Amino acid sequence: MTTPSTGRVRMSPESRREQLLDLGTRLLATRTLDEVSIELLAEEAGISRGLLYHYFGNKQEFHAAVVRRAVEDIYAITAPRGIEDPLEQLAVSLGAYVDYVKENYTGYVSLIRAAAGGNEELRAIYQQARRALTDRIFEIAGAEQLAELGVVDSAATRLLVDGWAALVENVVVAWVEDPAGLSRDELLQRLALVLPAIVTR
């Protein structure tokens, strides 16, 4: 959590770019995507806007890079932690996601709105991330477990799992705004249990 230092030498352009993206993603936590401008990043990083344009090309590319980083972060924090029971593993991953949404609420909501709205580039990044998360769910469940549940890994099943992801996103964002009397644990159990209910007959 160090702020990028401009004085350090011998930092590769790639590392510097990564460091700036870290900062951009942190700024996004409490700001909307539109509020995280190249101007703000320059000010916070203590470097010139010209240099930032050198790293990110333009505002749209900068935002795409920040969103890509944010979805990578979500993918990383929800990674399986070696819990044997798939449903328990799922609930733990969902818990990490819930905490992320809580801590990054303003930026996260603006990100999903931008992706759900008219921004085609952000939509593509977002859908790719959702597909990666879905793929991982199938890996976690494992072919054997799926067969036991009578679930076939088909296009139809993927369609329904993607619908479940939409449900999770919707419910978690609403829950963070107003928990409606549901404890975090109840929420996670409900969301995890819905998945097998959707994909099994």
Add this chain to the structure above:
Amino acid sequence: MTTPSTGRVRMSPESRREQLLDLGTRLLATRTLDEVSIELLAEEAGISRGLLYHYFGNKQEFHAAVVRRAVEDIYAITAPRGIEDPLEQLAVSLGAYVDYVKENYTGYVSLIRAAAGGNEELRAIYQQARRALTDRIFEIAGAEQLAELGVVDSAATRLLVDGWAALVENVVVAWVEDPAGLSRDELLQRLALVLPAIVTR
């Protein structure tokens, strides 16, 4: 399905406005919301743009009126048809929704994108419509049936039902684009069965 006639006299401004909205909604079926401009409506209705501005104020108000009409249409076509079994009733209503999305795909997708994106007025109209649909589901299920299932009509239950609505929207839009081997009946059964799975423990 008659085109509005400009020659008819004694039509009240309200009826004329309704007629123009009918036309706007029909135009929306195969066009995005942005493509349904006041210019296009004027051309199709054979009246002046000036008169249309008189009825709708500006483009944003016109679009809000068209979207309001579209969600009213969805509410109407998915109305319960007196089927006793709540799950069967739900599947039939979902079927009407699926057919609507199919017939109005371009406009419907642009509408939900506009509502999910940054347009606050469209978002409000859309969320109000979703709330009305949710309310009706609780009415259809009936207090007795809910009690039998052990479902309490609480804020938490409503949160989950709204998540189910997000799932339905996501799955239906994707299914219309690519059915992924799921028949219409299978789709409706799956979507209907998910609802009790979400709200019961």
